[in-house]
Amino acid sequence: xxxxxxxxxxxxxxxxxxxxxxxxxxxxxxxxxxxxxxxxxxxxxxxxxxxxxxxxxxxxxxxxxxxxxxxxxxxxxxxxxxxxxxxxxxxxxxxxxxxxxxxxxxxxxxxxxxxxxxxxxxxxxxxxxxxxxxxxxxxxxxxxxxxxxxxxxxxxxxxxx
Amino acid sequence: xxxxxxxxxxxxxxxxxxxxxxxxxxxxxxxxxxxxxxxxxxxxxxxxxxxxxxxxxxxxxxxxxxxxxxxxxxxxxxxxxxxxxxxxxxxxxxxxxxxxxxxxxxxxxxxxxxxxxxxxxxxxxxxxxxxxxxxxxxxxxxxxxxxxxxxxxxxxxxxxxxxxxxxxxxxxxxxxxxxxxxxxxxxxxxxxxxxxxxxxxxxxxxxxxxxxxxxxxxxxxxxxxxxxxxxxxxxxxxxxxxxxxxxxxxxxxxxxxxxxxxxxxxxx
Numbered sequence: 001x002x003x004x005x006x007x008x009x010x011x012x013x014x015x016x017x018x019x020x021x022x023x024x025x026x027x028x029x030x031x032x033x034x035x036x037x038x039x040x041x042x043x044x045x046x047x048x049x050x051x052x053x054x055x056x057x058x059x060x061x062x063x064x065x066x067x068x069x070x071x072x073x074x075x076x077x078x079x080x081x082x083x084x085x086x087x088x089x090x091x092x093x094x095x096x097x098x099x100x101x102x103x104x105x106x107x108x109x110x111x112x113x114x115x116x117x118x119x120x121x122x123x124x125x126x127x128x129x130x131x132x133x134x135x136x137x138x139x140x141x142x143x144x145x146x147x148x149x150x151x152x153x154x155x156x157x158x159x160x161x
Numbered sequence: 162x163x164x165x166x167x168x169x170x171x172x173x174x175x176x177x178x179x180x181x182x183x184x185x186x187x188x189x190x191x192x193x194x195x196x197x198x199x200x201x202x203x204x205x206x207x208x209x210x211x212x213x214x215x216x217x218x219x220x221x222x223x224x225x226x227x228x229x230x231x232x233x234x235x236x237x238x239x240x241x242x243x244x245x246x247x248x249x250x251x252x253x254x255x256x257x258x259x260x261x262x263x264x265x266x267x268x269x270x271x272x273x274x275x276x277x278x279x280x281x282x283x284x285x286x287x288x289x290x291x292x293x294x295x296x297x298x299x300x301x302x303x304x305x306x307x308x309x310x311x312x313x314x315x316x317x318x319x320x321x322x323x324x325x326x327x328x329x330x331x332x333x334x335x336x337x338x339x340x341x342x343x344x345x346x347x348x349x350x351x352x353x354x355x356x357x358x359x360x361x362x363x364x365x366x367x368x369x370x371x372x373x374x375x376x377x378x379x380x381x382x383x384x385x386x387x388x389x390x391x392x393x394x395x396x397x398x399x400x401x402x403x404x405x406x407x408x409x410x411x412x413x414x415x416x417x418x419x420x421x422x423x424x425x426x427x428x429x
Contacts, residue, residue, distance in 0.1 A: 005370060041196045042417075091338065093170070100176070101174065104175065104178050104380065112178075112181065116178070116181045116184075117185045120182050120183070120422055123190060123194065124186055127193075131193075131194070135170070135171040135172070136168060137169050138198060140171055140199050141199060149195055152228065152235075153195070153227070153231060155227030155231075156189035161345065
């Protein structure tokens with residue numbers, strides 16, 4: 001039974017928004033500042049920590065990242081770097097947004113950074129119209145408003161019609 | 162599912178996450194997002210780090226003026242972590258650089274870099290950018306990097322929080338280097354490259370833990386025809402490569418580690 005897990009058992013249980021439970025070693029959970037603060041403030045006596053905004057698929061990814069970084073924290077940085085770039089490779093945008101939100105909520109800085117970097121790479125060097133299409137951003141400017149906004153920082157748009 | 166590919170998921174991200182994403186972009190790409198939709202219009206003005214690098218712009222020089230004159234004025238972030246420019250300097254840009262520095266200092270910037278390039282490496286001393294005096298008394302700076310400019314503090318230097326200083330292609334007189342060291346009580350890393358002008362570097366009574374020296378330029382080679390190499394003497398091995406120049410030293414400062422003066426903060 002989950003309730004038999006003790007405070008000092010070095011494990012805790014996380015529950016995703018869709019009800020799945022994950023048993024996590026404490027040193028892995030400590031990659032998350034949110035969980036670290038909860039443990040520090042003794043909230044860990046709760047049997048299960050609910051994460052109502054994070055679905056099971058995303059949470060599994062997040063915990064995979066945390067485990068790798070927790071276990072490897074003293075090993076080579078190069079290995080972690082290549083893990084990080086593999087980790088996000090081929091990930092679709094939907095999954096990436098879920099991940100960036102989870103990393104932000106759970107305060108996992110390294111994961112937040114690589115996910116944000118990946119999204120930024122998609123924006124970089126593209127005209128804003130193309131960025132708008134890629135992310136399905138709804139344009140609520142009138143053409144006149146948009147032209148006025150662009151005019152204010154004309155130098156930044158140079159070379160981008 | 163929320164994963165529907167047609168949803169505008171990026172715009173739904175929290176503002177702090179969006180600004181974080183923008184922080185990974187060159188400044189012009191970040192600014193361009195203002196045209197995406199109204200939600201995006203002012204996001205970039207909250208960026209905590211502003212770096213203008215010429216390499217990113219085909220028409221950089223006008224870009225710099227537009228950037229400083231129009232762009233900085235609308236920044237909303239209350240505390241700036243990093244500010245920097247890196248471009249081909251021409252003397253008429255001095256007022257723009259001054260305003261940029263003033264802006265950054267006003268926002269309590271912690272890291273400042275001013276890297277000036279020049280088509281000719283040996284931009285004459287007297288047309289180089291001279292750091293404004295206001296820059297020498299600032300207790301927010303933690304990391305500073307300057308290159309190809311003039312460093313001539315008229316009064317005391319007060320860099321109470323400065324931990325790392327990197328200076329290159331700069332003439333530093335004995336007096337200047339003394340003022341800098343005296344005014345930087347917590348300086349840990351000092352890096353000098355392609356430097357000249359002083360004869361003594363006394364690190365006792367400082368907190369410097371790491372010293373990096375690269376490419377000391379012997380003699381005063383700018384603007385001075387008394388020391389002669391014929392200029393057309395192409396086969397002469399370019400000065401920078403001379404024997405003693407490319408040493409790199411790192412001292413781990415065993416002795417002055419221990420003798421950091423406790424009362425330094427209050428009683429200078």
